[in-house]
Amino acid sequence: MAERPPVDRLTEAEAWAELADLARILARANIAYHTGDAPEMSDAEYDRLKARNARIEARFPGLKRADSPSEQVGGPVAEGFAKVRHRVRMLSLANAFDESDVTEFAARIRRYLGLDADAPLAFTAEPKIDGLSLSLRYENGTLVRAATRGDGQTGEDVTANARTIGDIPQRLKGGAPDVLEVRGEVYMSHQDFAALNAVQTEAGARTFANPRNAAAGSLRQLDAEITRSRPLKFLAYAWGELSAPLAETQSGALNRLAALGFRTNPLARLCANTTEMLAHYRHIEDKRATLGYDLDGVVYKVDDLGLQDRLGVRSTTPRWAIAHKFPAELAWTRLDAIDIQVGRTGALSPVARLRPVTVGGVVVSNATLHNEDYIAGRDSTGAEIRAGRDIRIGDRVQVYRAGDVIPKVKDVDLSARPGDATPFGFPRTCPECGSEAVREEGDAVRRCTGGLGCPAQAVEKLKHFVSRAAFDIEGLGAKQIEAFHADEHLRVREPADIFTLEARDATNPVKLKDRDGWGEKSAQNLFRAIEDRRRIPLARLIFALGIRHVGESASRLLAAHYGSWRAFSDAMTGARIGQGEPWQQMIAIDGVGEVMAASLVTAFGQDAERALIDRLIGFLEVEDAEPVTVADSPVAGKTVVFTGTLQGMTRAEAKARAEALGAKVSGSVSARTDLLVAGPGAGSKATKAEALGVTVVDENGWLALIGAE
Ligand code: IVH
Numbered sequence: 001m002a003e004r005p006p007v008d009r010l011t012e013a014e015a016w017a018e019l020a021d022l023a024r025i026l027a028r029a030n031i032a033y034h035t036g037d038a039p040e041m042s043d044a045e046y047d048r049l050k051a052r053n054a055r056i057e058a059r060f061p062g063l064k065r066a067d068s069p070s071e072q073v074g075g076p077v078a079e080g081f082a083k084v085r086h087r088v089r090m091l092s093l094a095n096a097f098d099e100s101d102v103t104e105f106a107a108r109i110r111r112y113l114g115l116d117a118d119a120p121l122a123f124t125a126e127p128k129i130d131g132l133s134l135s136l137r138y139e140n141g142t143l144v145r146a147a148t149r150g151d152g153q154t155g156e157d158v159t160a161n162a163r164t165i166g167d168i169p170q171r172l173k174g175g176a177p178d179v180l181e182v183r184g185e186v187y188m189s190h191q192d193f194a195a196l197n198a199v200q201t202e203a204g205a206r207t208f209a210n211p212r213n214a215a216a217g218s219l220r221q222l223d224a225e226i227t228r229s230r231p232l233k234f235l236a237y238a239w240g241e242l243s244a245p246l247a248e249t250q251s252g253a254l255n256r257l258a259a260l261g262f263r264t265n266p267l268a269r270l271c272a273n274t275t276e277m278l279a280h281y282r283h284i285e286d287k288r289a290t291l292g293y294d295l296d297g298v299v300y301k302v303d304d305l306g307l308q309d310r311l312g313v314r315s316t317t318p319r320w321a322i323a324h325k326f327p328a329e330l331a332w333t334r335l336d337a338i339d340i341q342v343g344r345t346g347a348l349s350p351v352a353r354l355r356p357v358t359v360g361g362v363v364v365s366n367a368t369l370h371n372e373d374y375i376a377g378r379d380s381t382g383a384e385i386r387a388g389r390d391i392r393i394g395d396r397v398q399v400y401r402a403g404d405v406i407p408k409v410k411d412v413d414l415s416a417r418p419g420d421a422t423p424f425g426f427p428r429t430c431p432e433c434g435s436e437a438v439r440e441e442g443d444a445v446r447r448c449t450g451g452l453g454c455p456a457q458a459v460e461k462l463k464h465f466v467s468r469a470a471f472d473i474e475g476l477g478a479k480q481i482e483a484f485h486a487d488e489h490l491r492v493r494e495p496a497d498i499f500t501l502e503a504r505d506a507t508n509p510v511k512l513k514d515r516d517g518w519g520e521k522s523a524q525n526l527f528r529a530i531e532d533r534r535r536i537p538l539a540r541l542i543f544a545l546g547i548r549h550v551g552e553s554a555s556r557l558l559a560a561h562y563g564s565w566r567a568f569s570d571a572m573t574g575a576r577i578g579q580g581e582p583w584q585q586m587i588a589i590d591g592v593g594e595v596m597a598a599s600l601v602t603a604f605g606q607d608a609e610r611a612l613i614d615r616l617i618g619f620l621e622v623e624d625a626e627p628v629t630v631a632d633s634p635v636a637g638k639t640v641v642f643t644g645t646l647q648g649m650t651r652a653e654a655k656a657r658a659e660a661l662g663a664k665v666s667g668s669v670s671a672r673t674d675l676l677v678a679g680p681g682a683g684s685k686a687t688k689a690e691a692l693g694v695t696v697v698d699e700n701g702w703l704a705l706i707g708a709e
């Protein structure tokens with residue numbers, strides 16, 4: 001966005017035009033932030049524009065618009081959930097960006113209350129978690145309603161979803177007020193966020209931009225069973241309607257909430273003055289990078305609830321609290337080099353080697369540059385990014401750390417470009433093995449064609465082979481694989497070598513137990529762990545092979561479909577891409593597409609790859625997978641949709657059971673649907689099914705059909 005002129009130089013006409021512009025931009029950003037899953041604008045940019053809007057309004061009060069962004073909290077509620085009107089409005093917080101904003105906040109409160117500069121005035125300083133706020137209504141100690149903030153007045157009823165979150169008590173411990181609305185933040189830890197995105201990627205589903213969006217997307221699921229499967233957390237820090245006060249102070253109320261069974265943030269502190277508040281802010285900022293969840297600042301609240309009452313609220317924010325924001329996690333540094341890493345499937349990934357720089361409390365010296373188009377200033381469709389600016393070695397680049405840990409290079413400062421900088425020539429050969437690196441039509445990534453002959457691919461493949469969801473051999477992780485691969489004597493070059501390790505070690509001049517970091521016991525344990533894994537379930541084996549596009553859940557589908565290693569490998573060997581019965585059978589498996597199928601057929605068709613697989617299989621006893629199709633079930637092969645509330649089982653359970661009987665469970669009704677199972681509250685799906693002439697049964701009808709009454 002173009003630089004905006006200083007506010008004190010704006011003419012009235014310019015101010016009027018800009019307020020209109022800001023109202024439009026901020027309203028759009030608000031909707032994207034609160035109702036969508038993909039933010040359009042960084043929080044820092046949003047705050048900057050909102051602050052500018054407020055400054056223009058302060059200078060030209062007469063120009064303040066009816067739809068002024070200063071008067072708005074959050075976005076409109078999304079369709080799909082029942083609406084809940086909050087009895088006590090859910091407020092937002094005013095922001096402080098530096099220390100002088102904080103001292104001014106405290107001074108303003110003293111003025112408002114008529115307190116002398118030396119009169120005691122305590123504040124709590126609490127971490128501001130970057131999640132989404134939730135209001136939980138308890139009546140007589142029992143959770144009766146959970147609602148999102150929405151626009152502050154009206155939110156969405158997410159009671160069923162909230163009940164699936166472990167941190168949210170269904171019943172309070174003794175002594176709760178008859179009516180108690182507890183407010184707090186729903187969020188996701190960095191670790192859980194990364195794991196969720198890995199699962200999403202593998203399922204071919206959309207990944208989340210950051211933990212906040214993952215938490216919002218997970219809470220706002222129309223199917224509460226999806227929420228249950230997501231690792232959401234909740235911390236309490238405020239309240240709405242109350243039939244009796246919780247305490248006399250904010251700090252006392254936090255203790256009371258903890259005693260009632262809520263988690264509260266252990267980093268909340270009671271501070272006697274602004275010096276202590278700012279010291280605690282710095283303390284939290286220092287710890288921020290190691291907390292494992294996203295914080296975007298520190299909230300200061302007047303501790304005395306009587307004073308809070310006197311201070312009251314402005315249109316959308318209380319006078320007694322402020323959010324002291326952390327600076328955006330951005331930094332400029334020099335790009336010293338671009339290294340190319342070669343992954344398991346041969347993908348060449350550019351990594352920026354940076355002059356070390358602190359980004360949000362973490363020293364960053366490496367960052368991803370995504371792929372060759374990104375470096376050149378294009379996206380995957382060829383459209384310009386960064387206004388077409390390319391990135392060169394020696395450039396001053398901007399690095400950012402989003403919620404998801406891996407730092408990224410965001411922008412480049414052309415004014416600081418060294419005179420001799422040249423456009424980065426993305427390698428056409430693999431830097432590890434020298435094989436040609438090719439980019440296939442429609443693929444954003446260039447890949448090494450060296451296959452198993454490429455040492456980098458071999459090591460990555462081995463790491464994948466021993467990973468958690470594959471062979472999961474205790475004592476054999478990425479570090480050991482690298483060491484064993486490089487070692488002249490241990491020579492673990494392919495999966496089969498793992499199973500000959502013990503025998504080969506016995507003849508080595510220096511035994512594993514005598515090596516650095518190893519001993520008699522650890523070596524024995526490793527050999528035993530390897531031995532134990534000679535018996536392996538089919539699905540794990542298929543996943544462990546590390547064939548491109550074949551993830552964990554696809555491996556399970558393939559295993560369930562083929563049942564045995566023999567049937568699976570015969571089918572892969574017998575199939576021809578795009579033709580014949582084995583191919584048709586494979587792509588008919590729900591969840592296996594043509595791209596994955598082609599990748600499997602290609603892998604089994606390559607002599608070297610095939611020989612490696614055969615060598616491995618020689619050491620294994622592969623456990624057959626449970627067959628899925630029950631041929632005589634009346635629902636085998638039928639497409640079934642569940643809708644409405646089921647009484648006797650959860651939706652997830654109903655789905656699992658139907659699938660075990662060979663039915664295909666779909667989320668939406670179409671002409672291909674065979675049966676709709678409709679519980680109470682079934683809506684548009686039932687109507688559509690009737691219109692399409694699809695058979696509709698209730699839960700009992702379904703149970704009778706599958707013989708499970
Ligand atoms: S107090 C009356 N305390 O920040 C003020 N909010 O920008 C109600 N937040 O909507 C909020 N941590 O989602 C409060 N310790 C904390 C918080 C916190 C995170 C969020 C909350 C609120 C937003 C305001």
